[in-house]
Amino acid sequence: MYYTKDSMEITEPEVAKRLTKFKVIKEKIESNNGGKGFSRSVEVHVRRLKNYFTVIKWFHQSKNKLARILTHATWVQEHIYFPEDWKTKYPDFYGSMSTFQAEGKNKNDDAQDCITGVAEQFNEQRTGIGMINLRGV
Numbered sequence: 001m002y003y004t005k006d007s008m009e010i011t012e013p014e015v016a017k018r019l020t021k022f023k024v025i026k027e028k029i030e031s032n033n034g035g036k037g038f039s040r041s042v043e044v045h046v047r048r049l050k051n052y053f054t055v056i057k058w059f060h061q062s063k064n065k066l067a068r069i070l071t072h073a074t075w076v077q078e079h080i081y082f083p084e085d086w087k088t089k090y091p092d093f094y095g096s097m098s099t100f101q102a103e104g105k106n107k108n109d110d111a112q113d114c115i116t117g118v119a120e121q122f123n124e125q126r127t128g129i130g131m132i133n134l135r136g137v
Helices: 008-021 032-048 065-079 091-099 110-125
Strands: 026-030 055-059
Touching: 008 032, 026 032, 026 110, 032 055, 065 110, 091 110
Parallel strands: 026 055
Antiparallel strands: none
16 A cells, blocks of 8 residues: 655655556556646656556546545445554554545545545456455555
8 A cells, every 4th residue: 555645756656666566467547637647657667667567557537536435435344454453554544544524524535535446446347356455465
């Protein structure tokens, strides 16, 4: 898991390093708000690392973020498992996930948006895999 507010100058090469380290085959990056340029830059960094196995695709997300999050919330709660120590291992992510409110102002909803994207991928692909286990991440 990589959850940060760092600038793109830091995150682009770091994402490329992680894609290479974990031998990611397919990476999807949302193209909204500069994501298309981000995905292009990550691909450049990935190739500099001699990583030719990761395919990077960008996509445009036009659906309402809050509606997506709420629609998939039950599936996420029933199928995604986090490590026992996720509160200390990923404190910013944990803080965002544990304080999100369906109604009201949320300071940030990037964590929920990301997890919703994971849920959408599983539900679109119908892979037969019943859960996502992030314990070893």
